[in-house]
Amino acid sequence: MTEAPTDERQPTLLDRMGGVTGLVLASVPTFAFVVVDAIAGLDAAIVAAVGTSVGLILLRVLRKEAIQPAVSGLIGVLVASLIAFYSGSAEGYFLPGIWASLVMAVIFAVSVLVRRPLVGVIWKLLTSADVGQSWRDDKVAVHAFDVATLAFVAVFTARFVVQEWLYGAGSTGWLAFARIAMGYPLLAVALLVTYWAVRRARGRLQVVRDEDR
Incomplete structure (x- = not known):
């Protein structure tokens, strides 16, 4: 049994x-x-x-x-x-996060410019599957991952701009609030866009594979 x-x-x-x-x-x-x-x-x-x-x-x-x-x-x-x-400044506590946001925004933006949207690259690495062909060969899939990657660019850019402004103003309390409020909530929005992009890319590549049969 x-x-x-x-x-x-x-x-x-x-x-x-x-x-x-x-x-x-x-x-x-x-x-x-x-x-x-x-x-x-x-x-x-x-x-x-x-x-x-x-x-x-x-x-x-x-x-x-x-x-x-x-x-x-x-x-x-x-x-x-x-x-x-x-x-010697309390605001310095927030500097690593501020500059990390800028670096990530640049990295994600550059990946779109060179036609290798980072969300798609990460998806490929995590799944090791392209449903019959490379997602980079399909314009619809690439566009979907462009949108998802740009969502992360928007999140990281917003974090940097707001928190850098607060840092310059010496607003330690508001920096803490912004760090938390612009952390996981904004990340959740970007992940929702990523979920849409992955579903769209998978569906598109599945259609292409069926058409090639």
Whole structure:
């Protein structure tokens, strides 16, 4: 007697990041930094941010969850904290994220200009399947991935422009708000566009394969 196959749901990106709870907790070090900086100054704020990040790792260990997201978060906090410490400015804590947004916007934009939209390239790497032909050989598929890639360009550009302006104004509190508000919510919009692009590309390439039979 053979056992019926069981369908095991593959963990999504949200699952790997700890679900909605994980996304919320990832914002805690930033909140801690801003609040403690307002109360006790920059040095105490750095200690609070790093200590909170370490605490999130321990929490994941106790809950027997993957610690990779929290470790990545700790590395980001350490880099941001070092910049804030050496610059002597609380706003420096946000500089890595601001400039990372600019770099990503440029990379995604250039990929469209050279006709290798990055969303399509990443899709190919993740799936290792083109449904019978390369997506780069089909104008409809390329256009779909152009749109998805440009959605990420818009997200990263918006983050850079707004947060760079707030950085210049020295608005630490608003920087923290913008970082969170323009983080996962905008990313979710870009991922929805990506979902549409992938479905459109798959459908188009499937049609082409059927026509070639």
